[in-house]
Structure formats: C-alpha cells, structure tokens
Amino acid sequence: MDNQGSKVVFRGGGFTHQSRRWVGFVVFAALLLLAEWGTRTGVISPLTLPRPSDVLQTFGELYSSGLLFQHLIPSLLRLLVGAALGASLGIGVGFLIGLFSFVRAGLVPLVAAIFPIPKIALLPLFVIWFGIDEGSKYALIAFGTFTPTVVATFAAVDNVDRTLIRMGQSFGLDWFSIVRKIVLPGAMPGILAGLRISLAIAIILLVAAEMLGAEYGIGAYILEAGSLYDLERLFAGVVILSVLGVLVSAVIGVIERRLLDWRT
Amino acid sequence: MDNQGSKVVFRGGGFTHQSRRWVGFVVFAALLLLAEWGTRTGVISPLTLPRPSDVLQTFGELYSSGLLFQHLIPSLLRLLVGAALGASLGIGVGFLIGLFSFVRAGLVPLVAAIFPIPKIALLPLFVIWFGIDEGSKYALIAFGTFTPTVVATFAAVDNVDRTLIRMGQSFGLDWFSIVRKIVLPGAMPGILAGLRISLAIAIILLVAAEMLGAEYGIGAYILEAGSLYDLERLFAGVVILSVLGVLVSAVIGVIERRLLDWRT
Amino acid sequence: MELRLAGVGHSYAGREVLRDIDLKVPEGEIVCIVGPSGCGKSTLLRMMGGLEQPARGEVLQVGQPPQGCLNPLTFIFQDFALLPWRSVAGNVSLVLEDHPIGRDEARAMVADVLGRTRLTEFADALPRQLSGGMKQRVAIARALVVRPAVLLMDEPLSALDSQTRELLMEDLVGLWTRQPFTAVYVTHNLAEAVRLGHRIVVLSRRPGELREVVSLDKPLADRGYGDADLEVTQKHLWELMRAEAAAADAELLRG
Amino acid sequence: MELRLAGVGHSYAGREVLRDIDLKVPEGEIVCIVGPSGCGKSTLLRMMGGLEQPARGEVLQVGQPPQGCLNPLTFIFQDFALLPWRSVAGNVSLVLEDHPIGRDEARAMVADVLGRTRLTEFADALPRQLSGGMKQRVAIARALVVRPAVLLMDEPLSALDSQTRELLMEDLVGLWTRQPFTAVYVTHNLAEAVRLGHRIVVLSRRPGELREVVSLDKPLADRGYGDADLEVTQKHLWELMRAEAAAADAELLRG
Amino acid sequence: AGRKITVGALRFTSHAGSFIAFERGYFAEAGLEVELKFFQAAQPMAVAIASGDVDYAITAISGGLVSLADKGAIKVIGGALSEEPGIDGQKILASDAAFQAGLTAPAALDGKSFGMSTAGSSFHYMGSKVAAAEGVSLSFKPLQKVGAIIGALKSGQIDAWSIVPHIAKPLAASGAVHIIGDIADYLPDYQVTTVFTSATNAADERDMTGDYLSAYARGVADYNATMIAQESGQAGVDAMVDLIHKYVYTDRPRETAAASIINGTMRLNGGAALNVASVRDQLKWFQSEGLVDEGITLETLLDTSYVETLGS
Ligand SMILES: Nc1ncnc2c1ncn2[C@@H]1O[C@H](COP(=O)(O)OP(=O)(O)OP(=O)(O)O)[C@@H](O)[C@H]1O
Ligand SMILES: Nc1ncnc2c1ncn2[C@@H]1O[C@H](COP(=O)(O)OP(=O)(O)OP(=O)(O)O)[C@@H](O)[C@H]1O
Ligand SMILES: [Mg+2]
Numbered sequence A, B: 001m002d003n004q005g006s007k008v009v010f011r012g013g014g015f016t017h018q019s020r021r022w023v024g025f026v027v028f029a030a031l032l033l034l035a036e037w038g039t040r041t042g043v044i045s046p047l048t049l050p051r052p053s054d055v056l057q058t059f060g061e062l063y064s065s066g067l068l069f070q071h072l073i074p075s076l077l078r079l080l081v082g083a084a085l086g087a088s089l090g091i092g093v094g095f096l097i098g099l100f101s102f103v104r105a106g107l108v109p110l111v112a113a114i115f116p117i118p119k120i121a122l123l124p125l126f127v128i129w130f131g132i133d134e135g136s137k138y139a140l141i142a143f144g145t146f147t148p149t150v151v152a153t154f155a156a157v158d159n160v161d162r163t164l165i166r167m168g169q170s171f172g173l174d175w176f177s178i179v180r181k182i183v184l185p186g187a188m189p190g191i192l193a194g195l196r197i198s199l200a201i202a203i204i205l206l207v208a209a210e211m212l213g214a215e216y217g218i219g220a221y222i223l224e225a226g227s228l229y230d231l232e233r234l235f236a237g238v239v240i241l242s243v244l245g246v247l248v249s250a251v252i253g254v255i256e257r258r259l260l261d262w263r264t
Numbered sequence C, D: 001m002e003l004r005l006a007g008v009g010h011s012y013a014g015r016e017v018l019r020d021i022d023l024k025v026p027e028g029e030i031v032c033i034v035g036p037s038g039c040g041k042s043t044l045l046r047m048m049g050g051l052e053q054p055a056r057g058e059v060l061q062v063g064q065p066p067q068g069c070l071n072p073l074t075f076i077f078q079d080f081a082l083l084p085w086r087s088v089a090g091n092v093s094l095v096l097e098d099h100p101i102g103r104d105e106a107r108a109m110v111a112d113v114l115g116r117t118r119l120t121e122f123a124d125a126l127p128r129q130l131s132g133g134m135k136q137r138v139a140i141a142r143a144l145v146v147r148p149a150v151l152l153m154d155e156p157l158s159a160l161d162s163q164t165r166e167l168l169m170e171d172l173v174g175l176w177t178r179q180p181f182t183a184v185y186v187t188h189n190l191a192e193a194v195r196l197g198h199r200i201v202v203l204s205r206r207p208g209e210l211r212e213v214v215s216l217d218k219p220l221a222d223r224g225y226g227d228a229d230l231e232v233t234q235k236h237l238w239e240l241m242r243a244e245a246a247a248a249d250a251e252l253l254r255g
Numbered sequence E: 001a002g003r004k005i006t007v008g009a010l011r012f013t014s015h016a017g018s019f020i021a022f023e024r025g026y027f028a029e030a031g032l033e034v035e036l037k038f039f040q041a042a043q044p045m046a047v048a049i050a051s052g053d054v055d056y057a058i059t060a061i062s063g064g065l066v067s068l069a070d071k072g073a074i075k076v077i078g079g080a081l082s083e084e085p086g087i088d089g090q091k092i093l094a095s096d097a098a099f100q101a102g103l104t105a106p107a108a109l110d111g112k113s114f115g116m117s118t119a120g121s122s123f124h125y126m127g128s129k130v131a132a133a134e135g136v137s138l139s140f141k142p143l144q145k146v147g148a149i150i151g152a153l154k155s156g157q158i159d160a161w162s163i164v165p166h167i168a169k170p171l172a173a174s175g176a177v178h179i180i181g182d183i184a185d186y187l188p189d190y191q192v193t194t195v196f197t198s199a200t201n202a203a204d205e206r207d208m209t210g211d212y213l214s215a216y217a218r219g220v221a222d223y224n225a226t227m228i229a230q231e232s233g234q235a236g237v238d239a240m241v242d243l244i245h246k247y248v249y250t251d252r253p254r255e256t257a258a259a260s261i262i263n264g265t266m267r268l269n270g271g272a273a274l275n276v277a278s279v280r281d282q283l284k285w286f287q288s289e290g291l292v293d294e295g296i297t298l299e300t301l302l303d304t305s306y307v308e309t310l311g312s
C-alpha cells in the first residue's frame, strides 16, 4: 500500500457548454463557399441553387434601385399591424382563458380546433371577408399569430406561482390588483417566449398574406420571383425574411433582458 | 366588544379552475346554429360562409362516394412519413446540439436562420430538389417539422436536471449510459410538448405539400375546392384537417400519460 | 383580538384531514402547532386565515382588531412569497396599495418596518439578490406593515439553513419582546416550538386530532440556544411524535 | 482507504472561494464540515469526489479501496437526485448496470441494501409516491450498493423536515454501528454535526479557511436526541459561527 | 410494352387531347407507355419538366416558362389551345358592381382593376393586350389563386378579369358577374397553351417526341371532330363527355359536369400546330414588361422542327 496516495481522478465537467460564437460564422461561410464553388464548377446545376454571389448582386441591385425599401416598408407595416393585432388579441383572450373557468371551458377546444387549420387554405375566404387590400393581409397575419399567442398566454397564466396569488388574497388585495400586479408580471416570461414563436409565424405568413393582391412587399417579390423561376431574386427575398426573423428574435431577447431583469 | 365573536371571512378560492367540459360543446353548437340560422335567413351571404348543414351533406357525399378515404389515406401517409422523418431528424439534431458545444455553436444560428423561411416560398425548388412524386411532399412536411422539433429538443435537453447528470457522473456511469438513461428520459416531456406543435405544423403544411402535383389528398381537395370557390367542399376539407389536428393532439396526450406516468 | 376554533374538521375529496379541533389563541401569545407531516397543520392555519372554509365546526375571531389594523389575519409563508420583480420596499408597499393611505404615510410605514427588520439598506434590492434569511425578513416586514391582529406563520423558517434559522428566531423574539403580538406558528421543528411558543399544540397523524397542549412559562427573552429546561420539554414532545412520524411515513404508499 | 487534502484552494471566475485547506479523512470515521453559507463546503466536497478540479493543492486517496468496491468515492445529494422515471429498485440498480455484474447477483445486491434501509416493500414504488425521508433512504441505498470506500454527503438531511431528519440520523447511526464506513458529511446544522461527527471541521466565511477541528470521542450509538454534553460542543460551535453567519449575510449584496 | 413516359396534365377540358389519346390507346399504338401525372397548378408542372420528373405537358406560356427555357431546361414543341374567331373562347368579365357602374364593354376599362394570378401569367398578358388595344390603363391585382380571383370578382373588389368559357359562363349565369367581351376580338389566333418538353427530350429523343406528338394529335383530332364539328352527333358528344368526365369534375355528377365540359369547348390546334406569331408577340410583351431577360430569342423558347407552324 503506497503511503503517497494517488490523485482523485476527475470525472465531472461533461454536459456543460462553452460559448463558441465563431463556429456559427464558420459554418455559414463554409456553406456559402460550397454553394459558390458548386455552382461555378457546374457540380450544382443552376436549376438547383443560385450562385451566392449572384444573389448578393441581385440584392445590391435591389438596394441601389431603391426597390428594397419599396418592398420592405409595406411588408414591415403589415407585419407590425397584423402581429400587433393578433398578439394583443391573443394575450387578451389568453388572459381570459387563464382567469375564468367558463371562458376556458368554452374557448380552449375552439382554439385547439382552429390551430391546425392552414391559413393558405382560407385565402379565397379572406378575400371575401377582408377584401384584397391591406385588410386581408393584416387579418391573415393576425389570425396566424393569434392562436399560438393564446396558447402561450394561458399556459403562462397557469404557471404563475399559486403561492404568490394566495399571498395576495391573504393580504386582502382586490381581484384586479392581483391580476395586474401579480398575474401579469408573473406571466410575462411565458408570454414573451410565446411571442418569439408567434412572430416567427407572422413572418412565415407574410408570403401567404401577400398572395392576396399585393404589388409590393417581400412576400410579393418572392412570389413573383418564384413564378418566373428567378432563383436569384427568390433567394434574395428568402434571405431578407430570414434576417428579419433573426432580428425580431434578437429584439425580443433585448426586451426580455430589460423587462425580466428580476430573473436570476 | 362581543364575546361571541364573528366568523372569519373567506377570501381564498379565486384563480382555481373547475372542469366544465360541456361548455365547450355548447359553444361549438351555438356557433354552428348561428351560422346555420344566418345563412338560412340570408343575414350571412352565401359568399361569406357556407351553410353548416350543406357542409355536413358534402361530407356525407364524400364519405358515401368512397372519395373520403381516397383523399385521406395518401394525406395520412404523407403526414406520417414526413413528420416521422422531420421529427426523428429533429430530435437527433436537437440531441447533438444539446450534447456537444461545437454542434451547438455551428447549428443553432443556422436553425434560427432557417426557422422564419416560409416553406411555400420554396415550393418551386422542392420540385427540382425532390421531384414531383411523394418525395417532395415528404420533404416539405419533414422540413417544416424539423426546425421546431430541433428547438424543442435542445431546450428539453438543456432543461434536464443537472444534478441528475452530476449524480450519474459521480457514480462513474459512462457517457452513453448517462445520455440513454438520464438525458433521454429527462428530456422526454419537453420533446413530446414540442411534438405537439411540430405535428400541428405538419398538418398545416399538408396543404402546401399537396400544391406540388398531388391528385388525391385532403390538401389537394381543399385547393381544388378553393380554386373553384366551392365553399362547402373547402370547409369540409378544413374541418377534416381540424379534426385531424385535435386527434393528433389527443394521441400525444395519451402517449404523455403513458410514457410520463412518473410525473406528479 | 383572539381566535377560537370550535369543533373544526375538514376533508379533501372524502379523505378526512382534520377532526374535531377545539383551540383558543389568546391575545399576545404565540401558539405553536406541531405534528407529523400531512396531519393538516397547514390546512388548519389556512382556515384561521380565511383561505379555506372548514367543512365542520367554525373559526371565530373574538374582539375588535387593534386601531389602525389593515389586515387582521396576516400570513407569513414558508417560501417567502415575494414578488421577484419588485424591490424589497416594493414588496412591502404592495400590501398597502389597496388601502386609502397617502403616499407619504405609506412611505413612512414602509421605512419604519424595514428599520425594525434591519433591512433599511436593502430597500432597493431585488429578491434574487437576497439570502433566504433576508427574504424571510422581508416577508415579516410585509406582514408587520399591515399592523396585524394575529400573525399566521406556516413553517416560516423551514426553508432556511439552521444558522440563519437561529438568527431569525432571535429576531422574532426581539420583535415580540419590544411589542408583543398574537401569532400561530406551525412548525415541524420542536426546537423552534420550544423557543417561540407560549403554548405548543401537538396534533396526531392524519386525521389530525388534538393530542396535547403544552404550556411553557419561561419568558421568551430568557430562552436561549440549547437551554437545558427547554430540552426537557423538547424531549417530551419528541417522544409524543416519534412513533406518529414513523407511522405516517409508512402509511404514505398505501394512503 | 483514506482521503488527504493538501493546500487545497479554489476560485470561481477570479473570486476566491477556498483557501489553503489541509485535511485528513481517516478510515472508518465520519468527518463533518460546517461553515456559513457560501464558504465553499460543497465545492470542497465535489473536489473530494473528483467532480471538480482544485485550482491549487491536491486531493489524494491513500491506500486501496476495499475488496468489491465499485465506486470508491460515492455521493449522497441534498436533493436526493433520484430518477423520477425509475422505481426504487430501478434507481438502485442503475449504478450497477455499467459494471460487469450478473443479473442475479445485481438483484441480490439491490435486495440486500433495500433490506438494510428498510425499503424492501417499496421496491416497486416510484419516487413521487415516497416522502422526502424515504427518498433519501433510497439515495443512501443506492450509495451503499456500490460498496463505497468513502461516502460524500452534501447536506443529505437539509431538505427534510426535522422529525424525518431525526429518524434518518438514527438510521445513519445504525448503519455505521453495524458496519463502520468512512464519510465526509457537509451540513449547516450543528445538531447533526454533533450527532454524527467523529471530527467536526469548522470553515470560516468565504474564502473558506480551516477555522478549527473539534473531535468528539463519545461513541455514535451512545449519542441521543438533545444530549447535554453534546449541547456543550454545539454551543461552542455556534459561538464560533454566529458572527460569521451574520457577516456573510450582510456581505451578500455587496459581494 | 413501349417506352415509359410521364405526361403532366391539369384537370381542365383543354387537356382533353391527352385524355383521349390515353383512353383510346393512341399512345400505346405509338409505342409509348404513358403515365398521366396530375397537377393543381401550371407552374410546378413546368418545373417538373425542367427537373425531368415529367416528359411532356401542356400549359400556357408564362414568364416562368420563358425563364426555364432561358436556363436551357425546356422547349416549346407544339401548340395546344388557341383562340379562333367564331368559336367560343376566353371571356372578359366584369363584376356586378362595376357593370352597374357602366363597365359594360372593354372600352370602359380605363382606371379599372384587373385580376391575375401572378405577374407574367396569361391573365396579365391578356389584360395588357386588351388595355393596349382600347387605349386604356388598367391596374393589375396579383391574387395567386383562381379561387381568390373569383372571390374578389364576385364581391366587387376587382373590376374585371378574363377566363376560359367553362368558368366564365357559370359565373355569369349566377348573376354575380357579367361577360363584357371576347378575348378573340383582341387577340385573334392567340396561342393560349402550348405543348412543351425538356430541352434534352427535344434535342436527343427525337423519335419519342415525334411519337408523342403524333399520338397527341390523334386525340386532338378526335376532340375537334366530335366537340366542334359535331361529326358524330349528340351520341359522339355524349361519349366524349363521358370520357372527359373521368378526368375532369370527377366528383360532380355526370349531368352537372357535362354542362361544364360542353361549355369549355375550345379549338385545340390540329396536328399540334404552333402559332409562332402569337408566341413571338407574347415573348416580346414579357420582355417589354421587364419580366424576362431582354436577350432571349424565339429560338431559345421554341423548337419548331416537330410541327407545322402558323404565322411565322
Ligand atoms: N387542496 C388540497 N386538495 C386535496 N388534498 C389536500 C389539499 N391540501 C392538502 N391536502 C391533503 O391534506 C392533508 C393535510 O395537508 P396539510 O398541507 O394541511 O398537511 P401539513 O400538516 O401542513 O403537512 P406538512 O407538514 O407536510 O406541511 C395531506 O394529506 C394533503 O395531501
Ligand atoms: N460552478 C460555479 N461557478 C461559479 N461560482 C460558483 C460555482 N459553484 C459555487 N460557486 C460560488 O462559490 C461559492 C461557494 O459555493 P459552495 O456551493 O461551495 O458553498 P457552500 O458552502 O456549499 O454554500 P451553501 O451552504 O449555501 O451550500 C459561492 O459563492 C458560490 O456562489
Ligand atoms: Mg404544511
């Protein structure tokens, strides 16, 4: 038996994450270079994928011709109005469901039934219901953001710590105070997490919304490029949407950090 | 001062929920009756909404002509194959992201960039990439279910109780045992919750998928009805999708109760 | 003001939890309730505070609450129940906001209780910045600010480590000595019971029945950490409960 | 087998947590570590078990682990760390599965430890059906089944109510009396330390330094609930720590 | 068995040539084992030709088709449906609201909105041509789907549209819209749809392509003889309707389907002859609108070596 002893072996440490931001950039760059190389050498047929440099050039033209903003601004407006409508209605209904047994019993099955309905199937009806002007675009985006927001909101209300509510009751706070000062801030993290998804869906629905008589808009631009089989423009449009999605998600991240700085 | 005393007033009880299943049925029935009454009396124009009884009749014809199953079976097959592909790939990639820092750094930004891309924008490309047969339909549905499943899975892996993992390490379990016996079951609730959303999205994408040269299928049926502005058939199709969504959600509920009976 | 329970009993979904409790909480005294897990201590306390309605019997408040009392029956919870998004001062002022109190007066009241609980310099801290002991001091401050007639405490110290527990007990004794309050104090911990209780009520295992009421005459301020005479009472209580506690555990799976 | 720590120190993100700890854990003895919150007790224990690498100094195991030992350094966690999806027997057998042990032998080993921890009739229960005390008994059974050379316990009783804590302490004493084991026992609770420790190591507040090592000679089996001679040691420890605990609390916000 | 080929089709009466050739075994006689592949829209069908999933198909000339030809993927090899003065053709429609407000003839279209699926579609072309001829200006509304256009027209959100007769007539019959003119008056000999295939098929599979075209032309000949010339009388029409009903309006009963099928009767180009003049005009128009590249020549789009050409 040695009296010196041996060092205790290390066996922890797995399953933790180091942050390696640069890997993400490397992966993006590698994919782009691969596509560029493939399309240049002809390994990838021009029918399959546009050349990244051509997409960039298309994007440059779009920008310098001023068309970029002509397309972007109406789309942003539609997103803004539609998502604001859908999300605020969704949060409202979600709260009602979370707070009142009767509303819950009545509306939860309805929301569950509406959720899997594809919005594009209803396009012809949206024309009749909301017209072919901005109304139907707002409505489509609002409709798409509404259901996930409702579900996220009432789950968030359900998840508010019951002991906090009981505390409020035990101090004789009135019902409305409890809702405003305890339930609302307590549900906020869940609502914001839900908004992340709802807004991604709103962006996805932009294309569907702009199927309805939109002359300008990123969705309309993509649709036209698709129908003309113009892959460069199609990809330029898709990249814009993708960047938009990443930006929206980042903005929510900032709001979360601001609004929820009380979390650990 | 009375010596009898007064009863302590009750002030608890708010914010709990009673189950009132029947209210849901009542709401559905009321909405249907309203629509029936409105369309019969002409308050609701036939352009706006079909008469519920006509939709029911259309559905009856669909069933008795045998066309229902001719449409339903290919759609179910597409859903099954597409969602199975997308979900299993998504769970796999989600696990890789959850377990390896490098994969996480490389793929998370990619997934975030892919998420807001509308699948319908890529329809023309899907034909080139995957052909017009079932391949492109499977691919579209798989693609749509993939991203949300990835996000849900790696969040679920991240949420697995670290003390359980540390426990495994402290007992010298090997890496693969920890993944299989601790991480996998621990992530299961989150994965199933994610599947609920992914499968709803799969159903929504069915319509888009069947835009690509499908003869039979609920989506194709809806599209054809839409292009002929045949509201009865459009609604019959939409109701089928909606029922499908509710059923899928119920099936996941059953699986959850089975698989996760260890939860409180 | 004092509380009186007469023949109180309760059942949840047909399972009897409490049976036939007669109890009096006299003004200015701390009554400790001890008993094995699941015997209905929390249920009993909730009934005293009006958060639950007894199925049988009644809970009465006798006499008027003191002048200026805003919430006669006030809880202190085991898990503090602080709003994580409000500062210490915000958590305390929360319970004043629904009363017609001027802004300045409210601010003065908050400052006063924060001083009494030695939290003045933490007034702007968020709960996540505080240790468990300080969080519970905030909860105590919040309870004191409404000038309660009776404090209802459900294992207020059991989420804390034993050193912090010790320090907080001294705080409570200090508060009571300066200005005696009426309190019902539910605990698992017999050491706490003998340090803080004027009377100690022992409940049997479920369905909880009154087993024994032990009175302790030694003044609170004179009781210390590990006093020999308190140890005697504590040992007596432990003998009473030991078998119950083991049996309650074994019943769990079948229950 | 015994453990030796020589000049162990550690920092997290530049903040010193432990400083210059020299310590010996002799075979067959229970060493208790007490100290104010955040002084690095858990960190120290994780280093002893190889879950963390000390920044300075070294942790040595001296001598061979006993015959048949499957996991020389074995943890028991405060929050039990049971897999909620496995039964009691499944949780125990989990830690045998990566070893080349026959199915029958494994089953016999599990049955044996469940018997020793009085859990035989709960073998098929799921964790959610158990009380806290029983959950910790399962965790103890799981630790015993690998025949550890040293048991590392991080506040194993602090998630339990005080009655259950009392019963489990008796269980531990019983287990040790029948077959002495080596253990390091981290706790906040001085009563536990004086009931279970052959030596009690007192750490200062962060950065944790060795303050004092108290030896207790009275055999474990003879120590009882609230023994007067133990109370003396406990009071002495409390005097040592009281100021540290209060100061640690106050430092929190600034730290 | 012969060579296996895939023929793309939409469930429209204008694809009757393919259905007849298939049902009556003309393809088989030409040594081709045909699989019919049905699409919901023309655009994916064009892409499917480009990807090689489909060998031959029939659709309107659109900007997308020209783009794909420009990428060297497809060729137009024959004509299918064309406008012919005297035979019922595509109609110009006005919404009821606009009609009541005076839109009773195409000349009154100035400042009105005109429905189309997408920019560069045949609707876009027809509308532009009508507007140019009448010297009026139109605003075009892209609505993607025919269903959406119908909805918008019925509810008066767009003022006008043009569409094949079998959709136009029932719409007009319902009273919600009105027929105010014929496309044939503005675009005589308009080559509405064409037969097209992949560039490789056109260049390297000359035998197969020739066989396909001749079998298709037999189907077209049957159709024109029965439905337009009525050579075999009512019995012949009934038999033909039965045949077409297998593919078109399948889920409607025979009686209602028959009306729609007969309503949809239009002239199919005999021998799959191609009106090059009309195609040239369409290509020019696409280019003038900036929808396709300026440099594309007629030769890029057409392979005129298979069928008789008109107007060149
Ligand atoms: N809202 C409720 N619905 C149903 N059963 C309940 C409810 N609240 C408590 N119970 C049950 O009633 C019994 C007594 O609960 P209570 O919380 O009053 O016990 P306790 O003495 O406070 O226990 P502990 O010491 O564990 O806090 C337990 O068996 C518990 O499971
Ligand atoms: N993984 C970590 N990363 C950074 N800091 C840590 C980490 N683990 C612990 N710390 C910090 O190190 C200090 C000591 O932590 P440790 O958990 O060892 O203390 P402790 O004595 O066990 O405290 P307690 O009595 O509260 O359990 C604390 O200030 C803690 O915040
Ligand atoms: Mg309780």
Ligand SMILES: [Mg+2]
Residues within 6 Å of the ligand: D041, D042, D043, D154
């Ligand atoms: Mg610790």
